[in-house]
Each structure stands twice: as structure tokens, then as C-alpha cells.
Amino acid sequence: METGRPLFIPVILGTVRLGRMSLHAAQLVTGELAKRAGIETDLIDIAKIPLPTNDAGEAIKHADFSAKMDKADALVVVSPEYNHGYSGLLKHVLDSCLKEYIHKAVGIVGVSAGPFGGTRVIQNLLPVMREIGLVTIFWDVNFSSVQKAFAEDGRLLDESYIRRIDKFLKELIWMAKTLRQGREQISLD
Amino acid sequence: MAKTNKMICPRCKVEMNHHCDKVVYNADTHDAGKTEPDLGGIIEEFHACPKCGGGASRRA
Numbered sequence: 001m002e003t004g005r006p007l008f009i010p011v012i013l014g015t016v017r018l019g020r021m022s023l024h025a026a027q028l029v030t031g032e033l034a035k036r037a038g039i040e041t042d043l044i045d046i047a048k049i050p051l052p053t054n055d056a057g058e059a060i061k062h063a064d065f066s067a068k069m070d071k072a073d074a075l076v077v078v079s080p081e082y083n084h085g086y087s088g089l090l091k092h093v094l095d096s097c098l099k100e101y102i103h104k105a106v107g108i109v110g111v112s113a114g115p116f117g118g119t120r121v122i123q124n125l126l127p128v129m130r131e132i133g134l135v136t137i138f139w140d141v142n143f144s145s146v147q148k149a150f151a152e153d154g155r156l157l158d159e160s161y162i163r164r165i166d167k168f169l170k171e172l173i174w175m176a177k178t179l180r181q182g183r184e185q186i187s188l189d
Numbered sequence: 190m191a192k193t194n195k196m197i198c199p200r201c202k203v204e205m206n207h208h209c210d211k212v213v214y215n216a217d218t219h220d221a222g223k224t225e226p227d228l229g230g231i232i233e234e235f236h237a238c239p240k241c242g243g244g245a246s247r248r249a
Contacts, residue, residue, distance in 0.1 A: 071242070184238070
């Protein structure tokens with residue numbers, strides 16, 4: 001059942017590192033989402049979420065981030081691969097919510113300077129996503145040799161990414177619609 | 190055991206849909222005694238509003 005409410009699918013940029021090329025990937029995916037009818041999106045930069053680091057988890061929930069996660073029907077997480085893993089600050093931000101994520105879809109975009117396109121960071125993020133109640137899709141987007149995929153000003157140099165992102169977003173949106181129906185209409189009991 | 194009373198959406202004042210129970214492994218020591226021994230954690234119920242889509246949770 002379509003409710004008429006647009007789907008809200010924010011994109012989380014999961015790194016604070018200076019010079020991060022993942023910013024270009026996050027902007028590209030946000031732009032592709034924004035082109036679609038019935039979809040609202042927002043680019044959430046974890047560098048702009050002022051979470052303390054002397055505590056962790058839901059105790060340090062940030063009101064604006066929590067409200068966006070509550071409103072969200074699905075998430076895109078854009079993560080670079082640092083030493084085969086994800087940024088510690090991305091995990092710190094994700095851990096600050098729980099009820100906001102339950103039974104919502106997530107797609108992961110991996111970014112790396114090397115040839116593997118963040119495949120290892122995606123694999124490492126999957127169990128985290130599962131435990132915080134998000135439902136992962138089977139499409140990923142892998143930006144390998146990201147320095148060749150974008151110009152310095154963020155312009156996309158390899159148009160083949162557009163088709164991959166289209167497939168990824170179609171699956172994510174289908175899952176977002178399905179899970180919204182489930183959350184709102186299908187009882188556990 | 191799940192509570193039988195429905196949660197009410199604070200915005201829309203309509204009954205919410207109980208769509209999930211989840212074991213939460215709380216690291217906070219003041220909750221340690223509340224852990225359900227058969228399940229290894231605390232059971233949290235998750236509810237969604239069919240009108241606005243907002244979510245809410247409570248301990249089972």
C-alpha cells in the first residue's frame with residue numbers, strides 16, 4: 001500500500017578524514033537519489049555531528065541525527081576502507097541510535113584508492129548493520145581507484161558508475177517500501 | 190513476555206504496530222540484574238506508527 005508519504009533515504013558520509021574522496025561518492029549518490037520521484041534525501045556528514053568521545057552508545061544520542069534516523073525509511077552508508085576496516089567515528093555515530101534503525105533497509109558504498117573498491121570494509125560493516133537492526137541489500141557500489149573516478153572538483157570521470165548506482169538504488173528503494181509496509185502494517189504477533 | 194497494551198503514537202494519537210522484539214545486550218551495570226537468563230539480554234519491543242511512520246520502543 002502506498003501511503004503518499006515520500007520515502008526518506010539519507011546518505012551517511014562515514015569519514016572525517018581531511019581530503020576524503022568519499023565525499024564525492026556521497027554527493028554523487030545523494031544527487032542520484034534526489035532525481036527520483038517520491039524520494040527525499042539528505043547528505044549527513046559525520047564530521048558535523050558533535051558527539052562526545054568520553055562516552056558511547058545511546059547515552060550520547062544527538063537529537064538531530066536521531067530525528068533523521070527515525071524519519072528515514074532506508075540509509076545509504078558511504079564508507080572508505082581504512083586498514084581493511086571502517087572509521088572508528090562512523091561506528092561511534094552509528095552506535096548512538098538503535099530504535100531508529102529497526103527494520104529499515106541499508107545499502108553500503110565502499111570507497112578505496114586501491115583496486116578492491118572497499119569490498120573488505122563492506123564485509124566488515126555487514127554484521128554491525130545486522131546487529132543494529134538494519135536490513136542489508138545484496139547490491140553494493142564499489143569505488144575502486146577512487147582518485148581516477150572523480151576529478152578534484154568532484155566531477156564524475158567514469159560514467160559507468162551511474163548504471164551501477166541505478167541498480168543499487170532500485171533494490172534499496174524496493175526494500176525500503178517493503179519494510180515500511182512491514183513496520184507499519186504487519187504485526188509480530 | 191510481550192505487553193498486550195498497544196503503544197500510541199505521540200504525534201498522531203493512533204495505535205502503533207508492534208513489529209519487532211530484539212535482544213539488547215546492555216553494557217550498563219545498573220541493568221545487569223534485568224537480563225533474561227534464557228535470552229542473554231533485555232528484550233526491547235519496537236513499534237511503528239501506520240500514519241506518520243515514526244518509531245518507538247519499550248522494554249518488554
